Amino acid sequence: MKRIVVLGSSVAAGKVSEEIRRLDPESEIILMGLDGCYPYDRYLFAPVIAKEVEYPQVFFRDKNFYEQHRIQVISDKKITRINLARNRIMTEDKTTFAYDALVIADAPGYRLPSIKGASKNGVFGFTHLKEIDNILDVLPLVETVVVQSDTPEGLQITAAFLKRDKEVIWIVSGESIFPSLWGLEVGQKMASLLEIKGLRIMHENAIAEILGEGEAKAVRLKSGKILSVQVVILGDVEGDFRLFVDSSLKIHNRICVDDRFRTNVDNVFAVGSAAAGGCPIVAGEDVMPSVLYEQEARITAAVLSGQPQPLACWPVVVRSISLEGLTIDFIAETRIKDGQKEFVFADEGCKIYKKVFTDSNIPCGAYLINAHEELEKFGRLIEGTMTLAGFPELVPAESATAHSPDDLLTAESPQTKCL
Numbered sequence: 001m002k003r004i005v006v007l008g009s010s011v012a013a014g015k016v017s018e019e020i021r022r023l024d025p026e027s028e029i030i031l032m033g034l035d036g037c038y039p040y041d042r043y044l045f046a047p048v049i050a051k052e053v054e055y056p057q058v059f060f061r062d063k064n065f066y067e068q069h070r071i072q073v074i075s076d077k078k079i080t081r082i083n084l085a086r087n088r089i090m091t092e093d094k095t096t097f098a099y100d101a102l103v104i105a106d107a108p109g110y111r112l113p114s115i116k117g118a119s120k121n122g123v124f125g126f127t128h129l130k131e132i133d134n135i136l137d138v139l140p141l142v143e144t145v146v147v148q149s150d151t152p153e154g155l156q157i158t159a160a161f162l163k164r165d166k167e168v169i170w171i172v173s174g175e176s177i178f179p180s181l182w183g184l185e186v187g188q189k190m191a192s193l194l195e196i197k198g199l200r201i202m203h204e205n206a207i208a209e210i211l212g213e214g215e216a217k218a219v220r221l222k223s224g225k226i227l228s229v230q231v232v233i234l235g236d237v238e239g240d241f242r243l244f245v246d247s248s249l250k251i252h253n254r255i256c257v258d259d260r261f262r263t264n265v266d267n268v269f270a271v272g273s274a275a276a277g278g279c280p281i282v283a284g285e286d287v288m289p290s291v292l293y294e295q296e297a298r299i300t301a302a303v304l305s306g307q308p309q310p311l312a313c314w315p316v317v318v319r320s321i322s323l324e325g326l327t328i329d330f331i332a333e334t335r336i337k338d339g340q341k342e343f344v345f346a347d348e349g350c351k352i353y354k355k356v357f358t359d360s361n362i363p364c365g366a367y368l369i370n371a372h373e374e375l376e377k378f379g380r381l382i383e384g385t386m387t388l389a390g391f392p393e394l395v396p397a398e399s400a401t402a403h404s405p406d407d408l409l410t411a412e413s414p415q416t417k418c419l
Contacts, residue, residue, distance in 0.1 A: 011043075020304055036075050145231045366381070
């Protein structure tokens with residue numbers, strides 16, 4: 001009987017296991033969790049912190065699902081070595097698992113930034129469910145949280161702690177937030193608006209050291225400033241693939257795959273945040289909504305089971321962030337590339353801003369500020385079922401001189417009916 005091993009604790013791991021079983025009722029499927037948990041959705045971590053989502057919703061499926069579908073879940077063994085040449089996985093207790101095919105759905109581990117004191121209690125990478133458990137345990141006693149991140153996920157994390165009435169300090173490396181996405185002036189004005197909502201932002205800075213005897217008590221910034229804190233979130237962590245260092249597996253930050261999620265090693269696949277190259281959708285971060293992984297799972301399962309490859313139908317990935325009186329939606333491609341064109345709209349009275357990015361005249365990404373009700377419409381634009389002709393308010397960025405970023409975020413217009 002064929003044995004397929006899936007490595008990971010993410011939604012991607014759970015979904016690919018589910019799809020393999022759907023197409024292949026006979027093969028043995030072993031899902032090896034990497035951190036002692038059944039598969040869960042990292043995208044829901046911030047909503048769980050904010051109490052917008054109930055804790056049980058973070059899990060991909062309940063335990064009965066795996067039993068009913070004959071998916072063996074192993075979550076109590078630490079992997080110490082993976083021999084891709086011999087199709088073997090070794091664990092700390094000397095157990096060996098042979099496999100016929102291997103699907104890697106998560107990095108075997110994550111590395112925090114090289115910051116002195118990063119190993120102290122109270123410092124988290126926001127990558128594992130057990131970290132969220134620890135944060136929830138101490139949160140009632142926490143007054144101040146520091147988040148270091150340059151991504152939309154980092155902003156979502158800061159918003160979650162603000163909703164729990166914590167003092168939140170956001171440390172960013174640039175002179176504004178998301179300067180490559182929003183532009184310098186809009187980024188600076190958005191920072192001012194977020195500060196009005198209670199968020200402290202430390203620009204052009206980074207944590208140099210985390211202070212405290214065993215537990216995080218303060219951080220020293222590169223500027224020399226010392227901030228008293230109880231929780232430190234280092235949001236932009238990297239996957240740790242050192243388990244594969246002695247193999248021929250091609251890795252460039254993540255595992256390189258083709259459009260069928262095959263690696264350069266026979267019978268080894270990679271999906272989810274472990275993979276690079278298989279999914280044409282890039283949304284700027286590793287943590288994405290679970291809907292993105294459904295297509296990856298269908299393709300991988302079809303290849304493994306010898307079925308025809310399904311027609312690729314990639315969803316439009318959206319990250320939405322809300323605070324009182326402010327909504328921000330990031331749609332699809334949010335890593336801006338050279339050669340892209342921008343189309344914008346600004347309504348200073350309602351503090352609305354919209355921007356669409358095109359690549360070779362094809363819309364590939366957008367963001368909306370205080371225009372959440374138009375999210376579905378802009379999603380259709382990125383899907384390709386609408387064209388820019390349906391958005392007459394958008395004009396090329398170089399001609400958008402009617403409204404300045406200052407007007408956008410500070411002015412009030414009695415003539416404009418705000419939504």
